[in-house]
Amino acid sequence: MDLKEYVFLGKELKDTYVVDVHIHVGGSTRYQKPGNDADSVVYTMDRVGVDVVCASCSPGAYCDWKWGNEMCADAHEKYPDRIKAYAVVNPHYTFDLDAYFANSDRFLGLKVIPFVQGTLPIDCPGLQPYYEYADKYGLPVLFHAWMASEVKDATAVAKRYPNARFIFGHSGFTAFEESVAACKQCDNVLLDTTISDTYDGALERLVNAVGVDRVAFGTDLTAFECSHILGRILLSRLSDTDKEKILGLNAKQFLKL
Amino acid sequence: MRFIDASCRLGMPAAPGEGMPWKTEEILELMDRCHIEQAFAYHIVARDGEVEDGNGLLMEEIKKDSRLQPQWCAMPATFREFLHADALGDAMKKNGVKTLRIAPKGFAHSAMPYAMKELMDFAAQSRVPVFFDYGEAVGDALYDLCSAYPDVKFVVTNTAYALNRFLGPVLDACPNLYVGTGNYVPHQGLETFCRYYSADRLIFNTNLPFGSATAAVSLVCLANISKEEKEKIACGNMERLLSEVRL
Numbered sequence: 399m400d401l402k403e404y405v406f407l408g409k410e411l412k413d414t415y416v417v418d419v420h421i422h423v424g425g426s427t428r429y430q431k432p433g434n435d436a437d438s439v440v441y442t443m444d445r446v447g448v449d450v451v452c453a454s455c456s457p458g459a460y461c462d463w464k465w466g467n468e469m470c471a472d473a474h475e476k477y478p479d480r481i482k483a484y485a486v487v488n489p490h491y492t493f494d495l496d497a498y499f500a501n502s503d504r505f506l507g508l509k510v511i512p513f514v515q516g517t518l519p520i521d522c523p524g525l526q527p528y529y530e531y532a533d534k535y536g537l538p539v540l541f542h543a544w545m546a547s548e549v550k551d552a553t554a555v556a557k558r559y560p561n562a563r564f565i566f567g568h569s570g571f572t573a574f575e576e577s578v579a580a581c582k583q584c585d586n587v588l589l590d591t592t593i594s595d596t597y598d599g600a601l602e603r604l605v606n607a608v609g610v611d612r613v614a615f616g617t618d619l620t621a622f623e624c625s626h627i628l629g630r631i632l633l634s635r636l637s638d639t640d641k642e643k644i645l646g647l648n649a650k651q652f653l654k655l
Numbered sequence: 656m657r658f659i660d661a662s663c664r665l666g667m668p669a670a671p672g673e674g675m676p677w678k679t680e681e682i683l684e685l686m687d688r689c690h691i692e693q694a695f696a697y698h699i700v701a702r703d704g705e706v707e708d709g710n711g712l713l714m715e716e717i718k719k720d721s722r723l724q725p726q727w728c729a730m731p732a733t734f735r736e737f738l739h740a741d742a743l744g745d746a747m748k749k750n751g752v753k754t755l756r757i758a759p760k761g762f763a764h765s766a767m768p769y770a771m772k773e774l775m776d777f778a779a780q781s782r783v784p785v786f787f788d789y790g791e792a793v794g795d796a797l798y799d800l801c802s803a804y805p806d807v808k809f810v811v812t813n814t815a816y817a818l819n820r821f822l823g824p825v826l827d828a829c830p831n832l833y834v835g836t837g838n839y840v841p842h843q844g845l846e847t848f849c850r851y852y853s854a855d856r857l858i859f860n861t862n863l864p865f866g867s868a869t870a871a872v873s874l875v876c877l878a879n880i881s882k883e884e885k886e887k888i889a890c891g892n893m894e895r896l897l898s899e900v901r902l
């Protein structure tokens with residue numbers, strides 16, 4: 399069956415390995431986020447056919463990141479095969495990441511979003527120890543990379559720490575030229591498909607520019623729904639082989655799942 | 656499943672994204688790809704250029720394909736800038752126009768009855784559904800608009816994901832408010848909406864070409880709601896609203 403038929407049948411994807419590299423658990427004071435707990439995430443994954451999600455705690459990024467990271471690790475511990483956890487880091491604090499990563503698989507990698515932590519840049523001094531740690535252990539790092547300036551900074555970081563692996567969240571749709579440049583300059587960069595709204599054709603444009611191997615499925619679930627982003631891929635003009643790479647195969651390799 | 660797109664846009668955007676399918680032929684291709692049988696469209700010139708000229712351009716453009724149906728933009732007839740209600744009704748009847756779109760913020764006029772009463776009385780009497788983007792009536796302005804004209808059926812489009820705390824109380828207070836599903840993307844949004852307000856108040860639309868038809872169709876198809884609810888959202892509710900129009 400063609401992958402697009404799953405949409406019209408309203409069925410969850412079967413026989414296709416799907417990884418969502420960019421989701422969030424936890425609610426929000428800023429707006430209503432229905433179904434933001436681990437059980438609801440897995441319910442939604444089953445509804446559309448997602449095998450694995452990689453989550454960070456979004457409210458934690460805005461305030462007490464350690465509290466948020468515990469919430470996220472709990473989600474992973476409840477569903478170890480389905481939910482992987484990113485630890486949010488905060489450039490205003492020094493923290494020994496061994497507490498998260500040494501002899502433990504509670505966390506998969508790091509989430510970096512200093513924009514909401516005093517609008518600091520991605521390449522700020524306070525984050526360098528975290529990047530050094532990621533580089534030393536080959537950890538994945540998910541950036542909130544929306545603005546062109548964030549993508550440029552993220553690219554500089556990716557160049558400086560070649561052994562770490564960086565996912566640029568959102569940027570392929572919001573800072574196109576800079577994202578293409580990042581992929582050309584750095585082998586350790588993957589772009590995700592996370593965007594609440596964009597036009598039909600934007601995904602094909604991105605894939606044409608950077609190559610299908612550099613794009614991975616991400617949705618911002620539970621900040622918003624995921625089915626429309628999944629559908630944007632499934633109903634795109636890309637081949638089913640390319641769709642499968644974006645939906646899961648690229649992330650599987652990049653994140654060593 | 657059959658889809659009727661209750662609101663999209665035709666015409667040349669000032670700043671299209673590279674590869675954006677804004678040409679009418681491209682919109683038609685997307686309709687085919689997404690199983691959208693019919694689309695109600697307004698013209699970008701009517702929204703961002705000049706209202707009456709744009710409505711005229713729309714009538715020319717939709718001649719290209721019978722699947723395209725007209726949605727006219729409208730504003731108050733202040734200083735006879737736009738058609739008075741009677742003339743508007745006659746023109747809509749003559750041109751087979753059954754839906755309107757307003758943009759009080761974009762058109763820089765008040766949405767209150769002292770400015771819009773004549774136009775809204777016409778919409779109420781003729782039961783023409785009136786569309787507007789959420790950006791035209793944000794927060795309290797959404798309640799003010801829907802409660803000022805309780806007999807007008809309003810469809811709010813382009814809502815995004817972060818408005819539920821505003822939207823819910825307005826849906827409670829104003830049974831005349833419907834929600835366009837294009838880019839209504841809170842997590843489990845359609846499912847939650849159906850549970851609290853029923854599927855009867857959701858109207859499928861795409862917001863093409865800036866919005867995505869592939870995303871809009873998937874949002875409905877992959878929601879955990881019944882087939883009957885999906886059919887109401889995809890086409891049934893819009894068909895019901897259209898059947899009530901008396902011009």
Ligand SMILES: [Zn+2]
Binds near residue numbers: 621
């Ligand atoms: Zn995010």
